[in-house]
Amino acid sequence: MGIFNLFKKKTEDRGKRITQKMNLRQYDSAKFDNLFAGWTGTSQSPDEELRSALPTIRARTRGLCQNSEYARKFLALCKSNVIGSHGIRFQAKTRQENGALDGIDNNYLEGEFFEWGMNKDYCSINGRLDWFSVQQQAMETLARDGEVFIRLMKGTEGNPYGLSLWVLEGDAIPINHNLSQSNENYIVMGIEQDQFGKPLAYYQAIKTPVEQVNYQFSNETERVPADEMIHLYIAERPGQSRGVPWLQSAIRPLQMLHKYQESELVSSRVGSSAQGFFLSPDSTGYVGTGEDATGDLVTEFEPGQFHQLPAGVQFQAFEPNHPTTAYSDFVKSVLRAASSGCLVSYNSLANDLESVNYSSIRAGQKEEQDHWKGLQNMMIQGLCYPVYKAWLKMAITTGQLNLPMSKLRKFHQVKWHPRGWSYVDPLKELQAKELALKIGVTSLSEIAGEQGKEYTDILAQLAAEKDLADGLGLILTPPISEEVFVQKVVEDKTIEEETTEATP
DSSP: OHHHHHHHHHHHHHHHHHHHHHHHTSOGGGOOSSTTTTOOOOOOOHHHHHHHHHHHHHHHHHHHHHHOHHHHHHHHHHIIIIITTTOSEEEEOOBOTTSOBOHHHHHHHHHHHHHHHHOHHHHBTTSOOOHHHHHHHHHHHHHHHSEEEEEEEETOTTOTTOEEEEEEOGGGSOTTOOEEOTTSOEEETTEEEOTTOOEEEEEEEOOOTTOOSOGGGOOOEEEEEGGGEEEEEOOOSTTOOSOOOTTTTTHHHHHHHHHHHHHHHHHHHHHHOOEEEEOOTTOTTOOOSEEOTTSOEEOOOOTTEEEEOOTTOOOOOOOOOOSOTTHHHHHHHHHHHHHHHHTSOHHHHHTOOTTOOHHHHHHHHHHHHHHHHHHHHHHIIIIIHHHHHHHHHHHHHHTSSOOOGGGHHHHTOEEEEOOOOOOSSHHHHHHHHHHHHHTTSOOHHHHHHHTTOOHHHHHHHHHHHHHHHHHTTOOOOOOOOHHHHHHHHHHHHHHHHHHHHHOO
16 A cells, blocks of 8 residues: 555645646736735726725825926826817718718808807806817816716707706716616716716705705705716726726825925025024023914024024024935936826926937827817817707707708718828928828828818918909919029029129
């Protein structure tokens, strides 16, 4: 029996060795060693994580945006790069049955939508926002809170177009409103959903303007059908019902930097304030410059000021030695980490163009512009198109638009023009565009679109300018071609030589 036990022992040892080798081959990121001790991560669903963490993240982000210069700059970058100085502009592109653009209907739709968007009493339910301001407010709320709700208020009194917009923060849909209904529908963080996660309705908390309480303490909610509410947010995980503030990855570095700069400013002020102290045996008259909440004497340091110390008190020298030489490098290091968390370039967030050249800034801007273009497309698809379609349907229903409802799909053919970007080096980039046109890898429409312009508008404007000039008897100078330029140079050189020969 002993010989069989020997073979059995060898078999067991071999199994242990195989198990040990398998453990050695596992992912390093899954090991629980000294580096990863205490780091367990999470396996919860996105909604389970957000239900408890979102209120805190949102409150901290709002506080940061109120007090941090760089957080405010981030919000300004989002508005200027996504919405721009004129907003995302509307242009109708309806076509006739033969495929040609229907100029009459297009001009009619553009004029009516412009009239609705410019009138604050029509565009917003509170009469404070026009269409451009709605876009800006929605963009800032989305960047700060991670989500924004726009309620479509249909049939509002005194509005001939029948539609007004109500911009709401995420707090208006209570996160703590969660119910499981018997008909396989669920209310998850204020959003009623079916079993597949499709929104069916939103529960908006009711709070009057004079109530000085948060939405989360409101006991009454109103059920708003999903087709009357626009919910803008970025779903980073499948099944995610609410949005996460965009600054959440940069909260820690920005807050630490804010406190660090505050400490450096105070220390620098103390270090630059030259002061002295008088020591005498009868310093009973010392009263300091004030008292704190507990009655202790405090002294405000100012340059060139001398104080008398109380009897029995000895001065201990304090030399803060600020600002330190490492201050600038530390701030840059933290801001680079924060800008990565904000998904923007360091140069844009920090207003720092030191040590940059044409190639580096162009490469950085190109990557960042692609990010902004993605957000522009999100705003167009998530806000502009739904608002326009709701406006069109309600305006036809009320009779404000004299258009047939049967051709509703025809009038949905519109295009939105977000802002574009100017060239870093216009001469080099236009030369590159000219070469791309010659080899047929781009078009004039695409080049104009990069600038946030519509090429047909440019042609119409050029035609109008030509007609105006012809009516005034003027001749517009055409662009100088290469042949004309060479001929002009030869003529100038000939005139210069003849003038030189004629000079005694």
